Amino acid sequence: MRVAIYNNETAESQRISKLLKAEMSKAGLVLDQNAPNVVITIGGDGTLLSAFHHYEALLDKIRFVGIHTGHLGFYTDWRNYEMDDLVESLVNDSGQSVSYPLLDMHAIYSDGSIDHYTALNESTVRNITKTMVCDVFINNELFETFRGDGLCISTPTGSTAYNKSVGGAIMDPQIVGFQLAEMASLNNRVFRTLGSPIIFGSESKLMLRLKDLNGHVMTCDRDQVRLKPSVGERKLVEITYQVAKKRINFAQYRHNNFWHRVKDSFIGGAK
Template sequence: MKVAIFNNETSESQRVTKLLRAEIDRVGLEYDAAHPEVVITIGGDGTLLSAFHHYVDKLDQIRFVGIHTGHLGFYTDWRNFEIDDLVDSLVQDSGQSVSYPLLDMQAIYSDGTVDKYIALNEATIRNIIRTMVCDVYINNQLFENFRGDGLCISTPTGSTAYNKSVGGAIMDPNSIGFQLAEMASLNNRVFRTLGSPIIFGAQTKLMLRLRDVNDHVMTCDREKLRLKVQKGSRYLMELSFQVSQKKIYFARYRHSNFWNRVKDSFIGGAK
């Protein structure tokens, strides 16, 4: 098996990386950062997001494993004191995995060019100066005219991240689909939107057609791929979203209950 390590720069993550690398060498696993079969991330969910985008062109060849060295993460199953147990699981690996859906995003510009992105958590579009105005199409049919701060489009596993903070629903990670959540929409006698999150199925295509070409910013997995969408005479016209053909795979050596994580993270000691 070929293994790679992807870590953040904290002192604790650096310490765990050295320990893990030594154990990998000791048991005879092959370390290969260029063409790994298993990528072990050390840090938190942000580190795993970075690793995901670093290896995005090799997703069908890689399974991820996350070690968290700080607060509990939704993508990180192992603690920093479980290195020996993790290495034992790597040695005994039989190819077990669990997969989750991803989000395809296409940005269509005024000059006819198209940029393509893939999100593990979410994509967002907002206007940083004024109210954002766009037409929302579902399967090529006009659904509503949105006015507000912006829109967040998230995957099931990303529903506990930024999506939740803007009032989106938490989706079961076994669902195949994606979600649209509003950011501070304007709802009055003149302007009206649905005003609630919308969960789409696996075959749905969502399109956003912008009314104003100035001062928009879009993101893919938040800070990881932040882009200003206007450059000279080239400006963003449309964004489209749908469930990706690709998936992310995690090497699951033990079961981690998603709803227990949700409870621990957001509710705490409820009985």
């Protein structure tokens, strides 16, 4: 068993990282930051997102385990006082896992070049200077022309993050698909959009074609990508989204029920 440890820079996360490395060494587990079987993240959901992108090229070969050293996260199952139990689970590992869908993104330019991204949570497209206007195509057919602050495209597990804050629906992660939610759309007698979240299936393709190339910002999870109007003759034509072929895998030693996480995070002990 080869294990990588990926932690944030807080004092508590560094303490747990040091402790975990010592316990792993005693148990005969190999620390391998480059070609691991399991990646253990120490911090929170943000740390796991960073680790996901760091090890993105190895997604079909690795499983993740999350230790949270702050507030309970959606991707982090273990507490900082459970290192003995976690190490025992690693020693007795039999390859058990649970996987979730990811979002495949392509930014396509007029010279034929393509920038590719993969999102665990979501992608957003906004205009930071004025109303964003873009044509929305579903399976290569024009569906609507959107006008508003922007659009959020999320995975099922990412549906509880920024998507929820802009009025999107929470998706069961057993659904293989993705979601489109509007941000402050303009709806009046002149301009009209659907005005509701749209959930797409596993074979669906969403395409956004921007009407104006100035002032747009695209995000992939926590990373912001400014969409430049042009680089020479290279102009952005469209952004496409669909379910990625790869999935993220978590070692299912103690992977909590998704709906338990939703209840604990948003409802808690409310009566």
